[in-house]
Amino acid sequence: MIDRDSQLQKLQTLKVIAETLNQANDLYSMLRQVLQELLEVTGLETGWLFLIDEKGDYQLVADYNLPPALTWDQKKPMCEGICWCVDKYNKGRLTRAANIMECKRLEDAIIYNWGETNCITHHATVPLSAGDEKFGLLNVASPNKTHFSNAELALLESVAYQIGTAIKRIKLVENEQNLALLAERNRLARDLHDSVNQLLFSLVLTVRGTQEMTDDPDLREMLTYMQELSQEALNEMKALIWQLRPQGLENGVASALLNYAKVLGIELEMDVQGVIDLPSKVEEALWRIGQEALNNCKKHSGVLKSQIMIRVTSKMVTMKIKDNGCGFHYVEGQKIPSLGLSSMKERSEALKGTFTLASEIGKGTAISIEIPNREA
Template sequence: MILDEHSNVALLKEIAELLNEETDMERMLDGAINKLLNGSIFETAWIFFIDENGKHRLVAQANLPPALAEKDCRHLQKGGCWCVKRYRDGDLKKASNIIACQRIENALSAKAGNSEGITHHATVPLQSGEEKFGLLNIAAPDTVRFSKDELALLESVAFQIGSAIKRIGLTKQEQELALVKERNRLARDLHDSVNQLLFSVTLTARGGVEMSQDPAIQETFRDIQHLTQEALNEMRALIWQLRPKGLESGLLEAIKGYAEMLGISLELKVTGVIQLPSRIEETLFRIAQEALNNVRKHAGVNDVQLYLSVTSSDVLLVLKDEGQGFALDEGVYLPSIGIQSMRDRAKAEGGSIEWSSKIGIGTEILVRMPY
């Protein structure tokens, strides 16, 4: 027993060192459960994050049996179970043995594969203080219950993971706040310096047209005025992107405001109640910004249709124009129309984006994002 206690202390120390060093959430979770499995009798682990609405999301897993790993862990991804329900109801306070696992039973009933002797699992909440994040589930072959010492080890590991989740979350918030401050500073500097200079050049060129009697000189000043006005419009769009006005009033108001600034007429069609996390709203807004910029620069039209559909699990954003369109080659990188930027933004939030475009017919962009 003394040897086991020493082994557990060494394991907890090893996990703590990893958690203290890691700054990426995904790597931290994967590393922690793999170290736990390698240093204990446990053989399978998975972690659910559970949001304030009680919706669970599989964020990490290690050494799953084929029955649970089948088709991208579909039996862990979908449906309900005892442990998630207890967590939602506030009845799960500490590590608990599970009599049976509904997800494993569903996988076996669907003949999804071999469970490799895993029929039950223990579960322990991940939390830091009063803040809860989700569940750590642990299993071993031919094991229906774990001992008090084994559950105590799970609680210690879960406490460490919960503290690391809180730390990484706070660090990310600080980074995002610093980024917002830097964007605001750049926006102010651009507005106070470059933007004002461009406006002055526009006025000077206009005055040159009125003062000169030479048609060639007048035409030159008109060209300068036109190019400076275009640069001024670009600068205003850049400032808008750095510090979007209206997002605090909601996603639709922000997109409408940006479209008006570009001189684009936006037709809106919305279904569902728009109550999205702030990170999803900003991602959708940035994608819509890029799409509207493309319409102004490349489509040759000023009318855009926007469809927004919100369900209990995801949001669908469609932007459609009847402009010039383009031929999209998936094997070619097209930075000029921001395709890669939009794709990266959607992917970063676990979403997807698709394009449909034909020369002379128009373009349709479809963004689907879970939340």
Template sequence: MLSNEHSNIVLLKEIAELLNEETEMIPMLQGALRKFLTGTKFETGWIFFIDTKEKHQLLAYENLPTALEYGSCHQLQKGGCWCVSKYRNGELKKATNIIECQRIESAIDSKVDDYGGITHHATVALQSGQERFGLLNVATPYTVGFIDDELALLESVAFQMGSAIKRILLTKQEQEMALVQERNRLARDLHDSVNQLLFSVTLTARGGSELAEQPQVKATFREIQHLTQEALTEMRALIWQLRPKGLESGLIEGLKGYAEMLGLSLTTNVSGVIILPSRTEETLFRIAQEGLNNVRKHAGVQEAELFITVTPSDVLLVLKDEGGGFQMDSNVRLPSIGIQSMQDRARAARGSVDWVSEMEKGTEILIRLPY
């Protein structure tokens, strides 16, 4: 008995060290799960993250039988199950033996591959204090239930994981706050220095144009004034991108303000109630900013339409103009109009950007993000 307790303490220490060393969520959970399974009688496991809208996501798994791993873990990712239902209802107060698992039963019934003797599993909530993040599930072949000592060990590991998850989330939150502060500082510096200098050059060029007597000199000053005014508009747009002025009043008002700053008239159409996570809202704002920049620079028009449709799981934003359009060619990259930047931002948020355009028939950009 003492030997078993000692081995458990050593295992918990090793897992704690691994959790403290890792700074990325998925590698941390994957490594901790692997070490836990290696040091115990449990043989397979998987971790669900469950968000505030009660949607679950398979974040890590280890040594799954082929029936559960089949089709990118299709059986684990679809449908409902008792463990998630109990989690949502607040019934998982400690590590528990799940009598039936709908996901495992579906995998067995599908007969697509070997289920490896896995018919039941134990489950425990991952949490830190009162804040919950998801579930840790573990199983052993031909085992219906686990004894109290095994469940107590599972609970201890889940507590360690929950604390580590909280640490990483707080660290990322601090990093994001630091990034916002740096953006704000840079925006202030650009506004107070470069922006003011460009404005001064514009006034000087205007004065030079009015005072010059020779037509060639007058034309040169006017060209300087025009170019400086363009640079000033670009600088203001850059400052807006660094510090989204107006976004605090909502996505629609922020984009209307940005379009107005660019000299564009933006008509908006909204379907559904816009209550989006701040990160999703900012991603949409950044992508739509790039789209509005494209309208000003390339479309040859001063009007655009914005459509936003919100569903329970996705938000669709469409930006449309009736401008000159461009010829679509899948073999040619279009970095000059920011398509790559928009795709990268959407991909980072697990979304997509598509566009439809024809010469002299305008452009339509479609942005879809989950939330």
């Protein structure tokens, strides 16, 4: 009877988890929901999920009912430092569900008096994988529980495999969507280049030719004004095509921004520190933010000079953009004063980053972006 009840519980757990995973499209909300459901149906008290990238850097992406000792300062103990389960995972020594004798994070909490541990000292850890791909770790624990049975570990392995498969599915969908978006941008850029851009170029030439056919000063003045407008529209169209399909982004974001500055006629001073080998979403965000900042410099600063500094470490990417133009009045904490600046902030925060704006009339504008160096 005990084995039958245990088997029924396992099947019910897998059914509940599978239903959640099949309906999910957002990775992080899916992981949080699945973790909570797993703990509820198994009677375990707490758990957490790490995603671990190819560099071995981990990210806490979901947790449930962590003890106070692990939640202080925005869960700092769970987001920094080393632990035995992640270390074993990175060394390739963790391929199946395993009992971990003690949790180093909780051990440190006791040593350094971080707070109440709720009598949790041990946890089981299970790698998240799908086929040959590895994604991270599932950890679960309960007060005074120092051992997990083989049946419990087998159930956790089954759930972890389901989670790994769902992660792979979501990542494949995201890649397909990104490729479709890129293809659409390229198509739109080609259409604009082949139609509107060529029409504007023809208009510039037509107005220029018409000027040479008349000696009427009023007409020549009007044609000059039309030529200036059409040339400005042509330049705007070139910049728009550039935004849709940046030339040089395949050589890195720094190269693309230098090329874009040339299109705008801006003298750009670029300072790069560290090796730029960035996840595609991070590189895309830096490109779009830098692009908008250069546009603002061109249109509003009153100067055609700008400086960009990019600093890359294993954990963080920092980009600072500065001009010495006219600036504007802005007090930190106030509402962002323009749609373009707001979009920069939104792009940064969408990747768990930060956006800082500083500007003062007569003293230019400085923007600082910090984004974690990982897949978002």
